Amino acid sequence: MKDRKAEILELATELIQTKGYSAFSYQDLSDRLGIRKASIHHHYPTKEDLGKAVLAHYMERAKKNLQVVAQTSDDPWQRLDGFFELVRGTQQEGDRICCIGSVYAALTVVPQEIGETASHLAQFIVSWLSEVLGDGKKEGSMAFNGKPEAQALAVFCAMQGALQMDRAESGGILDSVMGQVRENLSV
Amino acid sequence: MKDRKAEILELATELIQTKGYSAFSYQDLSDRLGIRKASIHHHYPTKEDLGKAVLAHYMERAKKNLQVVAQTSDDPWQRLDGFFELVRGTQQEGDRICCIGSVYAALTVVPQEIGETASHLAQFIVSWLSEVLGDGKKEGSMAFNGKPEAQALAVFCAMQGALQMDRAESGGILDSVMGQVRENLSV
């Protein structure tokens, strides 16, 4: 255990994605890490501090991942696939939903700054997707009615919903929705 | 106040849709209804009892609403619009998300039966939508790649995500996503 603070942050992220912000507790962290609650308060004085740190780190990591995908290829379809792989990665980490969706679902009971960070990240992702879909339409490899911004928003919302629903249904909801999104963009 | 039990059920539904299952409490109900917590326990002994009742009633009402829409018109586009109006109704009742989405987001901390009821209702809605989209494709008024079932699932997930995101962003996220769904079904 070299970096306790990072370890706590990582586990808190997992708990927010699985149990939700309201339901996860310092006791959960204590049990899983094998240290006392007070020790966790030493690293993150309040739950709000910890929550803010989780979202800030989550945002940073997500932005970085998307930038890597964008740099890997210019092809819109490959960039979309890269995005899908990131989403699938979230799910395969074990019954997690997206941090944004978790915060959105509890928006009225979450500290304001946490909601705003989630919102900021959502806008970033939608904007990133808009560029991918816009490029695809321009070069003719993708085809759809309406503006790229609206389509990107719809795709983002579908991913959020699919991640949540995938946990409840045994069948591959996420796969199916990703497949349909592809169909809706095909020439 | 003729029917206290129904009144409690209604308010509990609202609280689950706004605060989420974990965060809403008998104290919340007590404050809003002006009666003591113990009186609420008289009608619904445990929180799980109340939660089950909320979901059972929500499911019943949603099924009835969809059946009414289906009986009102045979036209697929009109039926889709009827569905959209129901979704919009949920949102316009004041910062609510769909009960299903609320339960899905907290699936790991919600009593099993509640999760199963949410799942059952979700399947019903997706099935209902499949018929609408299937009919539209058959008669030629709607056009899209892939199977109606997969498209219906994607539309459902997009609606869940849009309802959640709409609360966080001031702009009409829900309107935009509904508009794009229409575009994706247009000939």
Add this chain to the structure above:
DNA sequence: GTCTATAGCGGGATAGAC
């Protein structure tokens, strides 16, 4: 940096009077 101990609050739930 981690511990013990404890404070203070709010949660779900019950008993029993009215």
Add this chain to the structure above:
DNA sequence: GTCTATCCCGCTATAGAC
């Protein structure tokens, strides 16, 4: 059906020893 009173628990958070 509603009330007062109470129980026990888990939560967030702090103080202070090691």
